[in-house]
Amino acid sequence: MEILLNQKGKKLVLLGNEAIVRGALEAGVNFVSTYPGTPASEIGNIFSQIAKNNGIYFEFSTNEKAALEAGIGASFSGLKTLVAMKHFGLNVCSDALLPFCYTGSKGPFVLYVADDPSCWSSAQSEENSRAFSYLAHIPTLEPSESQECLDFVKLAFEISEKFKIPVMIRSTTRVSHQSSPVIIGNLSFNTPSFKKGNFVKDNKQFVTMPPGVLEMKKKLLEKIEKIKELAEKSLINKVEKGNGKLGIITSGVSYLYVKEALKELKLKLPILKLGFFYPLPERKIKNFISNLKKVLVVEELEPYLEKEISRIAQESNCKLQVFGKDLIPQVGELKPEIVLSAISQFLGKKINFDFKKHLEEFQKINLAKRYPQLCTAQIAPPGCPYWLVFSALKKVVSENTIIGGDIGCYMIGSLPPHNLYNYLSCMGSSVGIAHGIKKTTNQKVIALIGDSTFFHAGIPALINCVFNKSNPLIIVLNNQITGMTGHQPHPGVGKTGMNEETTAIKIEDIVSACGVKNLKIIDPQNFEEMINSIKEFLEKEEISVIIARRICALFAKKLQK
Amino acid sequence: MAKNLEDFNIVIVGIGGQGLITLLKIINKAAQKENLDLVSSELHGLAQRGGSVEVHIRFGKEIYSPLVKQGGADLIISLESQETLRACYYASKEKAVFLINKFFSPIIGAEKNLSFEEISQNLQKFSKKTIFVDASEICKKEFGTDVISGIYLLGLTSAQKILPLKESSLVEAIKEIVPEKFFELNLKAFNLAKSYQF
Numbered sequence: 001m002e003i004l005l006n007q008k009g010k011k012l013v014l015l016g017n018e019a020i021v022r023g024a025l026e027a028g029v030n031f032v033s034t035y036p037g038t039p040a041s042e043i044g045n046i047f048s049q050i051a052k053n054n055g056i057y058f059e060f061s062t063n064e065k066a067a068l069e070a071g072i073g074a075s076f077s078g079l080k081t082l083v084a085m086k087h088f089g090l091n092v093c094s095d096a097l098l099p100f101c102y103t104g105s106k107g108p109f110v111l112y113v114a115d116d117p118s119c120w121s122s123a124q125s126e127e128n129s130r131a132f133s134y135l136a137h138i139p140t141l142e143p144s145e146s147q148e149c150l151d152f153v154k155l156a157f158e159i160s161e162k163f164k165i166p167v168m169i170r171s172t173t174r175v176s177h178q179s180s181p182v183i184i185g186n187l188s189f190n191t192p193s194f195k196k197g198n199f200v201k202d203n204k205q206f207v208t209m210p211p212g213v214l215e216m217k218k219k220l221l222e223k224i225e226k227i228k229e230l231a232e233k234s235l236i237n238k239v240e241k242g243n244g245k246l247g248i249i250t251s252g253v254s255y256l257y258v259k260e261a262l263k264e265l266k267l268k269l270p271i272l273k274l275g276f277f278y279p280l281p282e283r284k285i286k287n288f289i290s291n292l293k294k295v296l297v298v299e300e301l302e303p304y305l306e307k308e309i310s311r312i313a314q315e316s317n318c319k320l321q322v323f324g325k326d327l328i329p330q331v332g333e334l335k336p337e338i339v340l341s342a343i344s345q346f347l348g349k350k351i352n353f354d355f356k357k358h359l360e361e362f363q364k365i366n367l368a369k370r371y372p373q374l375c376t377a378q379i380a381p382p383g384c385p386y387w388l389v390f391s392a393l394k395k396v397v398s399e400n401t402i403i404g405g406d407i408g409c410y411m412i413g414s415l416p417p418h419n420l421y422n423y424l425s426c427m428g429s430s431v432g433i434a435h436g437i438k439k440t441t442n443q444k445v446i447a448l449i450g451d452s453t454f455f456h457a458g459i460p461a462l463i464n465c466v467f468n469k470s471n472p473l474i475i476v477l478n479n480q481i482t483g484m485t486g487h488q489p490h491p492g493v494g495k496t497g498m499n500e501e502t503t504a505i506k507i508e509d510i511v512s513a514c515g516v517k518n519l520k521i522i523d524p525q526n527f528e529e530m531i532n533s534i535k536e537f538l539e540k541e542e543i544s545v546i547i548a549r550r551i552c553a554l555f556a557k558k559l560q561k
Numbered sequence: 562m563a564k565n566l567e568d569f570n571i572v573i574v575g576i577g578g579q580g581l582i583t584l585l586k587i588i589n590k591a592a593q594k595e596n597l598d599l600v601s602s603e604l605h606g607l608a609q610r611g612g613s614v615e616v617h618i619r620f621g622k623e624i625y626s627p628l629v630k631q632g633g634a635d636l637i638i639s640l641e642s643q644e645t646l647r648a649c650y651y652a653s654k655e656k657a658v659f660l661i662n663k664f665f666s667p668i669i670g671a672e673k674n675l676s677f678e679e680i681s682q683n684l685q686k687f688s689k690k691t692i693f694v695d696a697s698e699i700c701k702k703e704f705g706t707d708v709i710s711g712i713y714l715l716g717l718t719s720a721q722k723i724l725p726l727k728e729s730s731l732v733e734a735i736k737e738i739v740p741e742k743f744f745e746l747n748l749k750a751f752n753l754a755k756s757y758q759f
Binding site for chain 1: 576577578585586589590593598599600601602603604605606607610611612613623625626627628629630631632633643644646647649650653668669670671672673674675683686687
């Protein structure tokens with residue numbers, strides 16, 4: 001951690017996320033907020049440790065919308081602000097993001113979003129956050145490696161400062177959790193104490209209402225046009241000269257696979273590496289493709305670049321053949337062998353390793369899948385408390401009872417040997433969907449939800465059950481920390497992200513205040529009580545809530561150290 | 562590291578919680594000390610919770626991809642015997658050396674778990690050389706814990722000269738990466754591997 005505070009301009013090996021933090025520190029960030037989520041969690045974990053002593057305000061917010069809105073307030077008050085989250089968080093906060101692009105920022109503002117192609121640590125969908133660049137008109141940069149993580153954050157703050165607009169850095173798992181060498185710049189902490197901002201009233205800028213909001217949209221589009229001019233000249237959209245009439249356009253981690261493939265093929269093809277995803281430098285692209293016969297667009301997930309490039313080619317070089325998703329899959333992350341195969345097909349060149357045959361041989365190995373597991377007593381005595389909740393449910397639940405899961409360690413309940421859930425979607429949805437099932441069927445429904453998830457998005461859904469009179473049984477898995485992402489505090493813990501004491505909000509108080517009458521707090525180790533209470537509550541005419549309270553075993557072990 | 566060697570590709574496989582990321586950090590640090598270019602890739606979150614885990618480390622003169630290519634691994638370090646087979650995707654008969662901890666953790670819910678003989682047989686198609694070692698047993702016997710079996714295996718890669726990094730770089734890297742109070746224990750495990758009898 002001290003390494004991030006080292007002031008000498010030397011070479012370090014940093015995780016992409018560490019390089020983001022370093023870049024933000026070098027830019028002189030004042031305010032940082034986040035909700036933890038893999039693969040972006042390290043941003044919060046690191047600031048949580050270093051913010052206080054370096055004049056920075058940091059918080060783990062209740063959810064990503066609260067995090068973004070806090071950041072907007074900080075920016076409106078003139079502070080340099082970073083807000084970080086995983087891709088799903090961007091969905092949650094998008095309601096605040098769009099108007100923020102309209103009002104624009106005051107203090108420079110960077111939004112860091114980490115996608116997870118292949119869903120290594122994400123359940124609900126394989127999301128491509130680049131779609132939000134179009135939706136919100138937010139300038140977006142895509143780094144490939146740790147050095148670019150650092151450099152792009154600094155550049156994003158500069159763009160934001162110059163054009164008074166929030167700027168997004170879009171990363172992916174293989175960038176965020178890649179370690180590679182970085183030459184660090186200098187840190188300039190003027191003062192170790194937090195710099196207060198000042199909200200200067202400017203209703204014309206900060207109040208979005210028609211008809212002014214349409215004026216704002218016009219101004220936003222004008223800003224984007226100006227930023228496009230900057231993108232045309234920017235060195236992060238770089239052309240690497242090469243031989244022949246066949247070229248490659250790529251961005252993000254895909255660029256690294258392209259470089260690796262060309263190294264192996266001992267070829268020097270012209271490459272356009274795009275650091276900007278939005279807005280695109282159209283003239284630069286036109287120039288790049290003007291002398292080409294064929295271009296291969298190498299990008300992960302949906303073909304956003306490919307579509308844009310096909311459109312641009314229509315205007316400038318209509319004979320150009322554009323290849324992309326015909327050679328590269330749209331599902332799953334890219335891998336070096338996928339890109340190598342695609343490039344060799346694109347060039348009509350043979351490679352001397354038979355990937356297909358090798359894969360077939362590999363698939364013959366008949367090894368069962370080893371799924372993630374809840375902590376056993378061996379790993380963290382007495383073992384994860386969810387084991388007990390799951391087995392209580394198994395004992396009680398009949399064929400006609402529906403069980404909904406939610407987001408957190410207890411997603412493991414959907415895997416063997418548990419196979420517990422009948423539906424699993426997004427944060428807070430176990431409760432929201434339970435209500436809909438209860439209103440439309442005669443079946444019994446149990447919704448499981450973790451404590452951090454309850455605060456994040458469960459409360460409005462609970463209120464909806466009471467308001468609209470449904471009666472699912474909700475079990476709040478209250479392990480007293482945000483478990484899955486590495487034990488970050490949530491509003492029920494009584495500690496802030498800067499380790500200051502704060503009010504610990506009691507889940508039972510919220511549940512009672514929502515008008516829920518059937519409420520029990522049970523330690524899952526009281527197994528009989530848990531079983532009997534589930535049975536009892538399933539028969540209730542009104543909504544019921546069990547708070548299954550026992551500390552995360554792994555967190556308890558950490559606290560003992 | 563030999564000057565003519567273009568790049569060196571390592572995949573470490575095991576089960577979440579076995580210390581794969583610590584091993585990755587040590588090897589990265591050692592490669593950095595030898596002024597090599599390097600890129601590594603790891604997984605966090607759900608991917609780490611007691612399921613199969615793999616991390617990738619690549620170093621050499623000019624490295625781009627954070628992932629080892631299919632069939633492209635030079636060295637596989639496996640911390641659990643059955644997990645070894647998942648690394649076969651990255652390994653080829655032409656060049657892959659497998660260093661395998663014989664530690665066995667059954668796969669919960671599996672119809673069938675594979676024996677050492679079956680593992681060994683499967684590996685033949687994907688390996689130039691396989692080395693099975695009772696790292697967990699040895700560490701438990703010598704130190705009363707197997708949490709350092711990864712470090713023991715790392716010591717073995719050095720003693721067997723299957724990892725082209727200097728012993729001194731690795732030892733310095735261990736010193737910088739592991740918490741100070743555990744350094745002596747880690748160093749002992751690293752050095753103990755030198756006396757391993759095949």
